[in-house]
Amino acid sequence: MANLTLRNLTKSYGSTQVLHGINLEVGDGEFVVFVGPSGCGKSTTLRMIAGLEEVTSGEVLIGDRVVNNLEPKERDIAMVFQNYAIYPHMSVKKNIAFGLRSSSLSKPDKEKRIQEVAEILSMVPLLDRKPNALSGGQRQRVAIGRAMVRDPAVFLFDEPLSNLDAQLRTQMRLEIKKLHQRVGNTIVFVTHDQVEAMTMADRIVIMKDGHIQQVGTPAEVYHMPENAFVAQFIGAPSMNMLSGTLTVDGVALDAGTRFQTSQTSGTPQDVMVGVRPDDLTLEAGNPVVSGIVTVREPLGHETLIYVDTPSGEIIAKASGKTPPEVGAHVTLSADLENLHVFDAETGLALR
């Protein structure tokens, strides 16, 4: 079993605490993505799992075994780095074999294992090349190969796609996902790109300032964000936030609109009402806010419109073929079930 557990994990550099009690259970064979803005502690957490950073307090368990004081090599993990960390003076084959250097396998077994991995990654014809004769995507695959060859309990990926161009990134994203379905090892993947997180993860861990904000499947974090940060971080373009007041009758937006919501409050409470650009339409429905179109961003199948409203600038989606003109006065509507209400002070979702 290769489940991974983090218990009250903290990390401090001197008097600065960068991780504040991380608790997480990762099941065997699960693909978990850590996502968050830079400096949120996601890479630090990964490096602590790998054993490259000392644990300040708390526990890291891999396969039910506390590994806090074990060397990286004793943890049964493999890691793929952002800059690939493949050695320029060694051939692809030697690079992959480097992962097996300390293993006790016999030489023919090692050879067989390298061939297997090369076949899975379709790199057999590249084995004798030097890394500088490879493309970015191929180098990435060598790095993955070196990790795979050891058949670790847990794979760790530290922003492995951020050095690739957009097209290659999409392609590698798919390849890694397919690879995971094929080999089925537990994967912990760190990225700052929410699209990567959404597309690849079984479960997403959203972090900010050393705290976990929410853990959940892509659908959960998208449709049921636990707080305003998660709501705005996941999904592009990000969720619109409109300020208002929650009373016994529902929500009254500062912009004037009122509507009934499932949440109520006896004493008036300041809230933020979140609504995704996807859910704001120009069609008749429950009017939420109205204003003047200032900018149009045509994306082909749809057009993003920026609307200047009393609640600030709101992004909405309009038809790709017949978007409203710049300067037009529009009223944006949304289904009530697509509105998210957050406490204005704490940012927590009110349900």
Next chain:
Amino acid sequence: MTLYRNLTIKQKQIVWAWSFLALPVLFYGVIRFYPTGTAFVISFQEWNLLGSRTWTGFDNYVTLWNDPVFWKVFKNTFAYLLIGTPVSLVLSFVIAYHLDKLRFMHNFLRMLYFLPFMTSAVAMAWVWRWFYQGVPIGLFNNILAGFGIPQIEFLNSTTNALPAVLAPAIWAGLGFQVIIFMAGLRAIPVSFYEAAKIDGVGWWTVLTQITLPLLKPTMVFIVVFSSIGFLRIFDHVFNMTTNNPGGPLNSTKPLVLMIYDTAFNGFNMGYAAAQTVVLFTILLIVSLVQLRLLRSE
């Protein structure tokens, strides 16, 4: 002015490049290449600096071939090279490797190692000369005497003199090489070491399979640079053996000192020029061979 304005951008760049290059080109032409060429010519002549030059063909080279002092000097020069370069390479790498890992007083220690490189070779040679004196003056012999160990003739022995002269020369160049090695070490991405750590390889494998191969360009530079330095060694030898230039029985005499001796004590310019040409050839061959051997495919 219109002439300049009508040039293409490329031509303007060339005009500027050449106007900046003109001075160094002139300098190298007059101060370096012209005398070098002349030295080749003089090596086929006989000249005492004042009289007229007379052509002698290969006489100077024949004399050199049959001169036992030349062969002694030739051997000394290669001894400086073959001991000095590897010893300084290994020492500077070991120092740089450990200094790189050290945080405590890092800058101060680096300064200490660099200091000898900045010090005048003459001053240093004289200080070391004092170190090497016998009891009660010399530092080393005083220390030895303190432990009851017999005196060592450092500079007055045919076997000890050359290493004794070489030691401060190695020490003087060390600081520079340490700095270059540290720059090379710093250029290796940390993730290479982290990946190795996760793969669980030992420090020896990391050193021999990752660090050293990636330092190859740095080592090529240091080897070539220090080889040229040791082949041209002069000031340390000259200053440590002034009363007997070249040490006892020419045991420390390098080629440059022999050239100096022949030219400015013997006023035999043709013969000195022939020795210069030989030194030039040796430097050229050694550098080319090293570049070829150490260059990565």
